Amino acid sequence: MRVEKSIYLDYQSTTPVDDRVMQAMLPYFTDSFGNPHSASHALGWKSSDAVETARAVVASTVGALPEEVVFTSGATESNNQAMFGVMFGNTTxxxxxxxxxxxxxxxxxxxxxxxxxxxxxxxxxxxxxxxKIDLQAYQSMLSDDVLLVSIMAVNNEIGVIQDISCLSDLAHRAGALFHCDAAQALEAMDVDVADWGVDLLSLSAHKLYGPKGIGALYIDSSIQNNFPALIQGGGQQWGLRAGTLPTPLCVGFGVAASLIQSEGEAHRSALRVLSDRFLERLSNEGVGFRVNGDRQCRHPGSLSIELIGVDAESLLMSLQPKICASTGSACNSGMIQSSYVLRAIGVSEESAASCVRFSLGRFTDESQVDEAAKLIADGVRSCLI
Incomplete structure (x- = not known):
């Protein structure tokens, strides 16, 4: 995707809203603006129907029942609600x-x-x-005092995919509940809460070409009775999350989810080809690099790369505004620290400072990949001089 003078390679940070999603949302900002919880008039009914249609589509995308999907403001809220609900509702x-x-x-x-x-x-x-999860260590940590296990399906920085069905099964054998942050998953793979055996699962629309500000939490029906709400108020969404639902955002989430259902596998195949092409072009340009994490079991558009001998922050600054990508660093209280994800997989502080996350997506094409690789190679050569 090109945005003015920039080639966008930061899809794991956020995706652009698909035009089909935008067009579906627009009427609910204007004519169909009714409160979906207004049960006494036609505009409220229309908004409520739109919300429930979207909920059903999002639910079907992950193999859930509509009443098991609670809309939230995004995956961060969903993850907070999962942690709070399980801990606060615990009676064991x-x-x-x-x-x-x-x-x-x-x-x-x-x-x-x-x-x-x-x-x-x-x-x-x-x-x-x-x-990948260290299975031996994981199994040694599981015991009858573990209440909850939370493991993400697809890592947001290095793109590695976990075997969630295996990991959840091990948790359940120990009597624990299992939560999965699947915010990055739908772009990378099919998701089925029944096949995975998860009790809770978090989603975010802006990671799959939907709008920001809307996400969802799947809560298995078997645990809902003992699951308190994080946000209290008017008792909306069966008392699991209070607040007036943003009808346009819900509609957008539903359309984005339906597009993933119909186009997901073809899109993933295209991303694998583009990712391989990107790495090949970098190699042909003489760029020295290493890919972080598992090379095979990963998000097809995610590439966390150590550009050997290069300061990643300086490189990306030198490439502005031509390339949009992210470094392997996180900002904490004004201090730049190496990524805890890279530290966890054994990447040294020095190597972490050379890491960049390039993430390709639905609107990436061959010409962008080729041009980006050439620009990056030129930037690397300048940084090494």
């Missing part, structure tokens, strides 16, 4: 929560925050150098 002696060492920060921090407040211990499950 279990007091440990396990999260992987490479979870999104909102999972790690919400698990730690609610755990500290509610008397739970949060522990991190180590990963291998591939980014």
């Amino acid at each position: 002696p279990r007091n440990r929560v396990l999260v992987s060492a490479i979870e999104h920060k909102c999972v790690k921090e919400s698990a730690l925050f609610f755990g500290n407040k509610l008397g739970f211990v949060m522990e991190e499950i180590p990963v291998l150098s591939t980014g």
